[in-house]
Amino acid sequence: MQPNSPPIFEFLLFDGFSNMVLASAMEPLRDVRMNSGQEVAGWRVSTLDGAPVTSSSGLQITPDGAFSEDQGNRTLVLVAGYHVREQVTPALLTRLRSAVRRAERVLALDTAAWLLAAAGVLDGHTATIHWQELEAFTETFPKVEVSTARFVRSGPFLTCGGASTALDMMLSLIQDLYGSAAAFGASTMFVYDPSRQSGLNRGAARLEQKGSPKVLKAANLMAETIETPLSTAALAKRVSLSERTLARAFQRELGMTPGKYYKMLRLQHARYLSEETHLSLEQIALRCGFSSASSLGRSYSGQFGRTLREARGQERPWMKKSNG
Numbered sequence: 001m002q003p004n005s006p007p008i009f010e011f012l013l014f015d016g017f018s019n020m021v022l023a024s025a026m027e028p029l030r031d032v033r034m035n036s037g038q039e040v041a042g043w044r045v046s047t048l049d050g051a052p053v054t055s056s057s058g059l060q061i062t063p064d065g066a067f068s069e070d071q072g073n074r075t076l077v078l079v080a081g082y083h084v085r086e087q088v089t090p091a092l093l094t095r096l097r098s099a100v101r102r103a104e105r106v107l108a109l110d111t112a113a114w115l116l117a118a119a120g121v122l123d124g125h126t127a128t129i130h131w132q133e134l135e136a137f138t139e140t141f142p143k144v145e146v147s148t149a150r151f152v153r154s155g156p157f158l159t160c161g162g163a164s165t166a167l168d169m170m171l172s173l174i175q176d177l178y179g180s181a182a183a184f185g186a187s188t189m190f191v192y193d194p195s196r197q198s199g200l201n202r203g204a205a206r207l208e209q210k211g212s213p214k215v216l217k218a219a220n221l222m223a224e225t226i227e228t229p230l231s232t233a234a235l236a237k238r239v240s241l242s243e244r245t246l247a248r249a250f251q252r253e254l255g256m257t258p259g260k261y262y263k264m265l266r267l268q269h270a271r272y273l274s275e276e277t278h279l280s281l282e283q284i285a286l287r288c289g290f291s292s293a294s295s296l297g298r299s300y301s302g303q304f305g306r307t308l309r310e311a312r313g314q315e316r317p318w319m320k321k322s323n324g
Contacts, residue, residue: 007104007177008074009043012067013053014112016082020163021110022055025077028170028186032178041178048092056081069095072102078112084133085114093119105156107173109166113159117141125154130161180255181303184264185271214239215249222262226269229289232258266290267300274312281308 009029011022029041047053050066076099080087096119100106108116113129114137116122123143128134128151138146151160151169160169175183217239221230230238235258236246250258270288273279279287285296300308 007041009041009077010067010071010074011043011045011077011079013045013047013061013063014078014080014084014087014115015053016056016084017053017079018081018110018163019055019057019059021081021166022079024163024167025079025107025109025170028167028174031186032174032182048095067095067099069099070102071099072104074103075105075107076100076103077107077109078115079109080112080115081110084111088115088118097121100156103156105158107169108157108159109169110160110162113137114140116157116159117144122154122157122159125157126152127154127157127159128152128161129159175255181264185268185304212249212253214241214246215253218246218250218258219261222258222265225289226266227287227289229262229266235262263299264303267303270296270300270308271304271311274308284308 009026011026013022026043029043033041044064045061046065046067047063048067050063052060052062054060092115096115100116100119100121106116106121108127108129111130111133113122113127114133117127117137117140122141124145126145126147128147128149129137131148134146134148137144145154150165151158151172158169158173160166171183171187174186218235221235221238232243232246236243239246241249247257250256250261254261256264266288270284270290273284273287274281277284281293281296285291285293288296290296290299297307300311304311
């Protein structure tokens with residue numbers, strides 16, 4: 001990899017993988033790259049021999065190429081699903097050990113932790129796996145400290161279970177690598193639509209899976225009042241908390257103040273409207289609680305490092321493919 005090249009995520013797929021698990025890990029990266037204005041994350045899809053692989057639902061994926069265990073400076077993402085025991089061979093385990101030594105970090109999704117444990121690289125580490133395999137995983141690999149957490153970090157390894165846990169894990173990694181704004185944008189893109197899901201108890205709940213009722217109620221109130229934002233004092237009063245208590249709750253559960261969460265929610269909606277509608281920037285500003293297009297523009301560029309006009313005019317990856 002060249003010194004200024006973006007980090008590479010290599011998704012190594014095994015027959016029987018889940019489409020939902022793969023999408024939950026890959027799509028947040030797409031959102032980060034799409035909205036960063038630069039190439040901050042690259043990825044490729046590989047299989048052990050470069051041949052197509054079939055998902056658990058019968059969807060056949062043609063990879064970008066064959067997996068090489070000799071490549072370094074990458075985040076290796078193993079995606080396995082059904083019949084993982086049948087895929088354990090001496091040759092595979094040798095290749096995995098070599099690849100792990102060279103990788104910057106290794107993510108094991110769904111049942112892929114079984115492959116790493118069989119290779120012996122998880123000995124002494126804490127890990128988790130799809131809940132249906134937890135008992136067998138614990139019995140088979142006594143040198144691995146098995147956890148029931150949604151996802152687990154241990155040294156260079158990140159392990160998780162199914163699709164929703166893969167999303168949680170990837171959002172956490174995105175926050176570490178690219179910051180809270182990128183993680184927030186990716187999370188709201190896939191789990192929160194402010195225009196039609198404010199009453200479904202989503203948003204804050206999906207960011208941490210442990211949101212208190214007061215924080216969830218406040219987050220939903222924010223989503224319902226994007227066009228006419230409430231003050232923090234008014235929000236606190238509506239959820240029967242003091243401003244100080246509400247601020248502490250948001251900081252504890254979401255890692256940011258109520259004001260920052262509110263602003264990011266409004267900016268996220270502004271981005272959505274700029275990309276999906278033909279509204280003028282002035283109209284978008286008013287729909288997102290800003291006094292003018294210039295006020296919205298300053299907030300947006302300050303948060304994301306580029307203008308809404310640039311976001312609106314950006315060519316999407318699938319557009320490039322269709323024109324190629």
